[in-house]
Every structure is written in C-alpha cells, then in structure tokens.
Amino acid sequence: MFFRVVDKERLPDLIAGLSSDHEVIGPIEKDGRFVFAPISDPSQIRLDYDTTLLPPKKWLMPPEETMMHFNCADEEVTDDTVVASPRVLFGLHPCDINSLLLLDNVFLQGHVDPYYKARRDNTLIVGMSCTPSPTCFCNVWDTDEVHWGFDIFLTDLGDRYYASLRTVKGAEVLDRHVDSRAVTEKDTADFQQVVHEFKQGFSNNVDTAQLPVLLDAKFDSPVWDDFGSECLSCGACSMVCPTCYCFDVKDRLEVDQKSGARVRTWDSCQFKEFAAVAHGQNFREDRSSRLKYRYYHKYWGYLSKFERVLCVGCGRCTLACPSGISPVKVIEALQAGGSR
Amino acid sequence: MNDIRVDECACDGVGNAYRPWPARITSIQDLTEKEKLFELRLIDPEVREAFKFHAGQFAEISIFGVGEAPISISSAPSKQGFIELCVRNTGDVTGALHKKQCGDIVGLRGPLGRGFPFEQMKGNDILLVAGGLGIAPLKSLINHIHDERHEFGKVTIMYGAKNPGEVLFRHQFDMWKHREDFDLMLTVDESDDTWDGPVGVVTKLFDQVDVDPDCTYGAICGPPVMYKYVIEEMRKKNMDVDKIYMSFERRMKCGIGKCGHCGVGHQYACIDGPVFSYWEAMNLQEAI
Numbered sequence: 345m346f347f348r349v350v351d352k353e354r355l356p357d358l359i360a361g362l363s364s365d366h367e368v369i370g371p372i373e374k375d376g377r378f379v380f381a382p383i384s385d386p387s388q389i390r391l392d393y394d395t396t397l398l399p400p401k402k403w404l405m406p407p408e409e410t411m412m413h414f415n416c417a418d419e420e421v422t423d424d425t426v427v428a429s430p431r432v433l434f435g436l437h438p439c440d441i442n443s444l445l446l447l448d449n450v451f452l453q454g455h456v457d458p459y460y461k462a463r464r465d466n467t468l469i470v471g472m473s474c475t476p477s478p479t480c481f482c483n484v485w486d487t488d489e490v491h492w493g494f495d496i497f498l499t500d501l502g503d504r505y506y507a508s509l510r511t512v513k514g515a516e517v518l519d520r521h522v523d524s525r526a527v528t529e530k531d532t533a534d535f536q537q538v539v540h541e542f543k544q545g546f547s548n549n550v551d552t553a554q555l556p557v558l559l560d561a562k563f564d565s566p567v568w569d570d571f572g573s574e575c576l577s578c579g580a581c582s583m584v585c586p587t588c589y590c591f592d593v594k595d596r597l598e599v600d601q602k603s604g605a606r607v608r609t610w611d612s613c614q615f616k617e618f619a620a621v622a623h624g625q626n627f628r629e630d631r632s633s634r635l636k637y638r639y640y641h642k643y644w645g646y647l648s649k650f651e652r653v654l655c656v657g658c659g660r661c662t663l664a665c666p667s668g669i670s671p672v673k674v675i676e677a678l679q680a681g682g683s684r
Numbered sequence: 685m686n687d688i689r690v691d692e693c694a695c696d697g698v699g700n701a702y703r704p705w706p707a708r709i710t711s712i713q714d715l716t717e718k719e720k721l722f723e724l725r726l727i728d729p730e731v732r733e734a735f736k737f738h739a740g741q742f743a744e745i746s747i748f749g750v751g752e753a754p755i756s757i758s759s760a761p762s763k764q765g766f767i768e769l770c771v772r773n774t775g776d777v778t779g780a781l782h783k784k785q786c787g788d789i790v791g792l793r794g795p796l797g798r799g800f801p802f803e804q805m806k807g808n809d810i811l812l813v814a815g816g817l818g819i820a821p822l823k824s825l826i827n828h829i830h831d832e833r834h835e836f837g838k839v840t841i842m843y844g845a846k847n848p849g850e851v852l853f854r855h856q857f858d859m860w861k862h863r864e865d866f867d868l869m870l871t872v873d874e875s876d877d878t879w880d881g882p883v884g885v886v887t888k889l890f891d892q893v894d895v896d897p898d899c900t901y902g903a904i905c906g907p908p909v910m911y912k913y914v915i916e917e918m919r920k921k922n923m924d925v926d927k928i929y930m931s932f933e934r935r936m937k938c939g940i941g942k943c944g945h946c947g948v949g950h951q952y953a954c955i956d957g958p959v960f961s962y963w964e965a966m967n968l969q970e971a972i
C-alpha cells in the first residue's frame with residue numbers, strides 16, 4: 345500500500361473536489377444522532393461521529409429498489425437496468441468497510457447480483473479511523489482494522505491524516521483534489537501510537553471461543569427462550585445491521601393493471617412470516633427460534649460458507665433493540681451455559 | 685466515472701439472474717382437483733438451449749403482477765426443449781397459474797438448486813419414497829432412471845397419497861404396475877370404491893421390500909412430517925446415512941442464495957439443496 349499525509353485543514357478540498365463529479369455521502373448530525381446522507385457543503389460532515397443510525401448498506405442495497413419493470417400481457421421484462429451514479433461513501437469506519445466485504449461475498453459470488461454490483465463498482469470508499477464506543481465489539485472479530493475494500497483510508501493523527509491509498513482510483517483522486525506530502529518516519533511513528541491507543545480503548549472483550557460448536561451444542565439451551573421471551577420480533581436489529589442482507593420481493597401493478605414493477609425491500613428473519621410456507625406450516629413459528637436463527641446464521645451459517653462471521657461488532661443492534669438484547673449478552677450467556 | 689448500467693455488468697453469461705424468461709404453456713393436464721401438470725417451452729431458443737437441468741432441481745415460475753413461486757421440475761432431463769411442472773393450487777402464484785390456458789405465456793427462471801446425485805446413484809438399487817405432491821420432483825428422477833434403466837439395479841417406488849383422488853400421475857402408474865423393471869407400490873391413507881390397493885401410510889410398505897444396504901440409494905420427498913418416519917424405516921434396513929437423499933421445501937424468494945428466506949440450519953435450501961443427503965440433513969438444525 346502507498347501512504348501520503350494530508351493536513352487537516354486541507355480535507356475540505358478533497359470533499360469539495362470529489363463533489364464535482366460524485367455524489368458524496370458522509371456522516372452528518374441529525375437530531376443528536378448521526379446518519380449517512382448526501383453532503384452539499386463540506387462543513388456539514390461530522391468526522392467525529394461515533395456511529396450512524398443506519399449502516400452504509402443503504403447506499404448499495406436501498407431499503408426499497410425496483411428490480412425490473414414488466415408488461416403483464418406478454419410476461420415481458422420491459423426494463424431491468426439500474427443506473428448507478430458515481431458516488432463516494434466518505435468517512436466509513438473500519439467495521440462498516442468490513443461489512444461491505446461481507447456483503448460482497450453474498451452478492452458478488454455465485455449468481456452475481458447485478459443491482460448491488462452496479463452500485464459497488466461505481467462507489468468510491470474513503471475510510472476514516474474511529475474511537476471505540478461502549479457498544480463496539482469489532483475488536484473480537486478483528487474488524488477494527490481493514491486492509492482492503494476501500495480506496496483511501498484516513499487515520500486521524502491530530503493535526504493531519506495518515507492516508508492509505510489502496511486503489512489507483514483512490515491515489516488519483518487524492519492527487520487531483522488535495523495537497524499532500526510524502527510520509528516521514530515521524531508520521532509512521534505517530535500512526536503506530538494512535539493505533540496502539542485505539543486498541544486499548546475497547547471495553548467489550550467477549551469470549552468467542554468455539555462459538556460455532558456452542559451454537560450447535562447448545563441449540564436447545566434455555567438461553568434462547570430467555571432472550572426469545574424478551575424479543576419483540578420488531579426486526580430493528582436487522583434493519584440497522586450493516587451485514588443483514590435479507591430481502592422480500594413483491595410485484596406492484598400500475599393503475600392500468602397491465603404493467604408494473606418487481607420491487608425488493610429489506611426483510612428480517614425476525615418477522616413471523618419470514619419462513620412460512622404453504623398449508624399453514626412455519627419453520628420458525630416462535631420468537632425464540634427466530635432470534636436463535638439470526639445468531640445461528642451470523643455466527644455459524646455464514647461462517648460455514650465464507651470463513652468469517654456475519655457481524656462486524658458495530659453495536660448498532662445493541663443501540664436499536666428495545667429490549668436491550670445484544671450479541672455480547674447472548675454470546676456471554678452461551679459461554680456461561682446457564683440463563684442470564 | 686460514468687453511470688454503470690446493469691446490462692453492461694451482466695455476469696457469467698447468464699445476464700440478470702433475477703430476470704424471468706417468457707415461456708409458452710404448451711399443454712395443461714388436470715391431474716386432481718388441486719393439481720395440474722403444465723408443459724412449458726421457453727420462447728427464446730438460446731435460453732431454451734441453455735436450460736439444462738438435473739432431476740431434483742427447480743425453477744422459479746413468474747407471473748408478473750402476482751409474483752414468483754419455486755416449483756420442482758418433474759420431467760426428465762432427457763426430455764429436451766420442454767419442462768413439466770406439477771403444480772398444486774395453494775396461493776397467489778399457483779392460483780394464477782391454474783387460471784392460465786394452453787398457449788398463454790408465463791415467466792421462468794432456472795434451473796436452480798442442487799438435484800439428486802444421479803451419476804453417483806448409477807450401478808445401484810434405488811428406493812424412492814414419495815408422499816403427496818412429493819412425487820413431483822421424484823417423477824423427474826423416476827423418468828430419468830427409466831431413460832437409462834440399464835444403468836440401475838432394482839428400482840422400487842413407494843408412493844402414498846391421502847386418498848385415491850389425490851394420487852398423481854395415476855394413469856402412468858396404473859400402466860407401470862405391470863412392468864417388471866419397476867417395483868411400484870401405491871398406498872392411500874383413506875380408500876374408496878375406486879381403490880383396490882393397499883391402505884395405510886407409506887411407511888407400512890417397507891414390510892414388503894428387501895433392501896440390500898450395500899448398494900441401495902434412497903430418495904425421499906413429501907410433506908415435512910413424513911421424513912422422520914421414512915428415514916427410520918430406511919435405517920432399519922441398514923441403509924447408509926449418506927446414501928439417503930431427500931428434497932426439502934422451504935420458503936423461497938430469490939432461489940439464488942441472496943434473499944435469505946430458505947435458511948435451513950447453516951445452509952440455504954435454494955443453493956445448497958433442495959436435495960440433501962441424510963447425513964447433511966442430520967447436521968442441519970430444524971431440518972427434520
């Protein structure tokens with residue numbers, strides 16, 4: 345990887361420069377929390393944000409998207425193109441960049457998902473270092489670091505940024521839009537110091553040893569009923585999760601009833617009808633089995649295919665759950681063996 | 685950077701995997717009150733040519749404005765150019781399909797999923813057990829075995845239906861009763877005066893067969909409750925856990941491993957299945 349150093353005062357130049365030919369999405373403040381939103385003025389951006397309400401997946405797989413337009417009379421697809429305009433996701437933390445790598449495994453392997461791919465290919469990623477917050481547990485999955493999946497990564501050294509350039513595109517835009525200089529030994533030493541302090545900042549050190557084994561061995565554990573009885577099946581955990589990708593597909597007819605659109609929307613395995621099939625059968629009728637399935641898939645199902653868990657420890661679900669259920673608590677309960 | 689359009693990033697030669705292709709209904713046969721057999725022909729010759737499937741795979745049937753439903757392909761892979769689907773009217777898409785006429789067009793996507801290990805089964809005896817609509821995917825396997833009959837040893841088919849009116853493909857099976865190369869056993873839960881065969885659940889038929897566990901492959905498809913009991917019988921005959929195959933029905937939306945609906949244990953029924961060996965199924969939580 346190549347590195348450059350950018351003075352902090354110069355950063356708005358980069359954002360402004362990128363804005364000339366991209367839609368720039370970055371963290372801004374909204375009602376005391378943060379969201380990823382289009383940036384019209386570089387001063388709006390809040391690079392000191394802790395986490396956003398919704399994860400960046402929103403910009404690669406929108407909550408609702410049209411897959412194709414159709415004509416009912418001859419069952420013909422009239423249009424299945426997706427126009428993915430050039431876009432920058434600015435200021436993504438390592439956990440969120442890692443989440444995109446996990447989504448890539450699903451959408452870009454096997455049958456490629458053309459909608460996701462079009463957006464992914466036309467999105468530039470500028471990462472930003474962060475400070476651990478009380479709900480973060482990225483450290484346990486090693487997703488507090490990221491080494492690919494971005495174009496530029498900026499590590500905050502106080503008065504300047506240590507910029508890692510991963511791609512040609514990233515190097516090009518940095519060169520074009522902002523004054524930067526070569527890295528000195530002092531810069532690298534400061535970088536190491538910042539990283540060292542960052543690593544000390546985590547408060548959750550949950551034991552994830554042999555988690556897949558525990559999930560199978562404790563499939564019938566009362567732990568699941570304990571958490572299940574508190575779960576409201578609201579699906580908030582899935583909506584705010586940067587790695588939950590499940591969707592539903594529906595057809596919508598125009599008023600003429602002759603044409604329409606096939607649309608997909610975010611879905612959640614926590615919703616009761618998610619696994620319902622014909623003849624009133626439902627493979628996960630009760631809440632505890634649905635809650636269990638979500639953990640089972642994240643920490644074992646996905647792992648069995650892609651050798652990583654489907655979680656980056658961002659802590660959004662912990663903040664969103666109205667019943668205070670968190671992966672940290674669930675894993676601790678499983679490790680302890682008993683109920684909470 | 686320029687805008688990227690989906691059609692430019694169409695991958696592995698199949699284009700958009702979510703896109704259904706128009707297929708014409710070339711024949712419709714009423715099988716029972718609830719089931720019809722549809723024969724479809726993909727209209728685009730290139731797409732038709734590319735549609736090569738294995739017994740046990742399925743297709744997504746699409747009716748625009750209504751939606752999509754996964755349906756097993758019940759014709760044999762050796763039957764070229766046409767695809768048969770045996771469809772029960774249970775809801776939106778299947779209901780709309782049942783209203784279609786011969787000559788009408790529907791959408792089709794596939795073939796999808798992992799079918800039966802046909803090549804691996806060759807050289808062995810075969811014991812097929814179907815319950816109700818479970819005969820649909822097994823019919824593809826049966827017909828494929830029929831087309832390459834010399835490759836197999838003894839072939840036994842056990843098929844149970846609720847009542848004689850619900851026996852699917854009864855006409856074909858009535859003709860097959862007298863064949864020497866297939867041991868066909870039909871049973872119904874409740875009999876009526878059109879029935880002179882055995883009465884009782886399909887597992888009762890196991891008393892009447894000899895199985896050589898060293899060289900017998902099993903294939904099972906039926907309602908979820910059936911699997912446990914059939915497997916019990918097969919295990920009593922000492923059949924190996926990795927020679928018993930079964931097809932699972934789960935809720936499906938995408939059919940290509942993206943939407944997450946078909947999760948069974950740590951696998952997805954749409955891409956890892958729908959056919960699993962019993963050994964695999966034993967390792968899938970909530971599968972049986």
Ligand SMILES: Cc1cc2nc3c(=O)[nH]c(=O)nc-3n(C[C@H](O)[C@H](O)[C@H](O)COP(=O)(O)OP(=O)(O)OC[C@H]3O[C@@H](n4cnc5c(N)ncnc54)[C@H](O)[C@@H]3O)c2cc1C
Pocket residue numbers: 617620621622623624625742751752753754755756757769770771772773774775776777778779817820821932933934935936958
């Ligand atoms: C691999 C595979 C192979 C299959 N092969 C065949 C086959 O060969 N022939 C065949 O007839 N069928 C087959 N099926 C079953 C068929 O796909 C389902 O019955 C499918 O649901 C039919 O779609 P539909 O739109 O007609 O029904 P739907 O409108 O989806 O309704 C079917 C039933 O699903 C339930 N349901 C649907 N939506 C909800 C919801 N939101 N909440 C709760 N319950 C709901 C209801 O009980 C409803 O009665 C197969 C399924 C799979 C997975």
Ligand code: FES
Pocket residue numbers: 935936937938939940941942943944945946947952953954955
């Ligand atoms: S049906 Fe969508 S993942 Fe299997």
